[in-house]
Amino acid sequence: MKHVISVTVENKPGVLARVSSMFARRGFNIHSLTVGPTEDPTLSRMTVVVDGPEMEQIVKQLYKLVHTVKVTEYGPGEAIEREIMLVRVNADAKRRGEILDAARVCEAKAVDVGAASITFEMTGTPDRLADFLQLMSTYGIVALAKSGRIALARDQKTLKKSQKSA
């Protein structure tokens, strides 16, 4: 099962190396890792998607790094999760219309149209991206770039409401 961890770290040189080195040394598997600034310029946020059963150890080992400020593990539904991807699909003139229709339904945006292919940009939940890729695979995927997941906790109020309604 994949887990999403949000790690707030001090924005210091080498902090990404410290985190990834710890994962490598302890034999923890990283599915994806993204890093970027936060609302506080002295802090960065890493969103790590990990595989495997050692969640408790991973969180504890992350906390052991001196530059780690906070580690949050998100259970299903606790966070808004997004990924971005660029995907180039085989598309000759005959099938172009059909592909563009499918993309519209999936809310993927054509960002480059060539003689034999179309490149789409798509942002969404990992599931929606996977669905679109599945659909496009019938036409042939030429190239793919994915960002890895980013996540933010849901507002506590919204969270409670959605839990109630769920």
Add this chain to the structure above:
Amino acid sequence: MPEQLTGAQALIRALEHEGVDVVFGMPGGAILKAYDPIIESPIRHVLARHEQGAGHMASGYAHATGRVGVAMVTSGPAATNLLTALQDAYMDSVPVVAITGQVATTSIGNDAFQEAHTWGMSMPATKHNHLLTSADDIPDVIREAFHLASTGRKGPVLVDVPKDVLTATMTWHRPGQINLRGYKPAVAGHPKQVKAAVDLIGRSERPVLYVGGGVVAAGATEELAEFAEMLGVPMVTTLMARGAFPDSHPLNLGMPGMHGNYAATTSMQRSDLLITIGARFDDRITGDIKTFAPEARVIHVDVDPAEISKNRFADVPIVGDAKAVLKQLIAEAGRRGRQPQRTKWLAAVHEWQETYPLEYVQDPEGPIQQQYVIEELHRITGGDATIVAGVGQHQMWTSQFWKFEQPRRWINSGGLGTMGYAVPAAIGAKVGTPEEVVFAIDGDGSFQMTGTELITASFENIPVKIAVLNNESLGMVKQWQNLFYDGRLSQTELSPHVPDFKMFAEACGAVGLRAEHPREVAAVIEQALAINDRPVLVEFKCDPEAMVFPMVPAGASNDEIILSREEFMSREDAS
């Protein structure tokens, strides 16, 4: 008027501000600038002959004194040489600050002369590390390094200092407040868990106190003694905890694990509650973890939350400093009043001790048994010595046969098992505690790794004593080949002739002595103890066939403890 200093001067002054009285190291190109202000500084510098030695000296100093040990070396090969000592200190949670030179910031990444990526290489071998980029940062970074090394779970911290940072000018200022948002080591344990622990202890029938090096590191040995006596519970002291509780105390069973004695190992196996304090369920203690202490529930006190439930699930986890938590446990147990008597359990443990003592036979005609040397050394010194071991059979025998009564009088490489640790660590210990007799007990294989530091000891007037238990082999590995590889010895036999340890010692400016026969043992020890103006090395020509028992084979269950060679052979024949 603000004082202008070079980065080098600021570095040495920052060390002085930390109360550093000695630095172990060796100069070289990139660190050269920092060696100039050392001349005027009150800090003593001990010139090692190899940077690994400097690192182990800092570690030995830290073990003996409880203070932070400091090593300073240059860039590139010096930094890589130091890495073994850093990893060693990391595994055993020893507070060490390492200062390494680095090529100028403008050259970093250029494959400059003596450049190595020290920051990257030392990252997994240190608690924390820092690459300085500005001389202005020196006071704060050094303060931070000492703070990190000596608080929470202690450990090594490395500060990499580029050459241009040392030559730059800065305005001296005292370090500001430490600003580490994410670093808040635990002190007191959670009161609810403390109560739960005392509840569990009160209900247990076969409890064992499982004590590790964390108790020594936390300076919690008095609290440990009070708690143990209050509970009347038997205690095992791991390799890193020898001396945390007096061996003469009837509740102390001694060392458990791979070469632990039968009573210590078996009491853990049969226990229904392990009261774990500052220990980490290392594989050398647990053997096969799946069959380890199958009926025991676990209370685990540790300052490092990541140790709790890492190898063995903790029913009652208590994150906190061993000293603070022991005080809480004592107070809570005191409120509860009398402990159950547990007469049957204590009798069972006592019977194991009586039935399966540690044994060896010294034939008066020889060869000298290693255990005999250790016992004679103990008898003649009255146990009043700081004992430093290398790694191998001699280390296990020393842990088994020496009677440790005080903390910080037993120094060895536990987690990493670094052969060559003894001589430099003994030098560091002697520098830190010059009034104590510091006796290294080393093996011939282990000694040959770092024996040249004997030159440091002579040159720097550090009168350590070194016993080399010479069995002409890499004894522990040979023991495994004898037991588990049908006696097919592969590359484990060293020479009976070279080096001539006596001549080697003399060549290094130390006194060399030798005992070849059991009846000479006491006399050479007396002789060694009488020499206090120079280092002394005593070679004991020991039994090359001696093996360490008991032994739990690697990966086997602690229930499969082997008591002697004969017992192992008869088991082999039966199977």
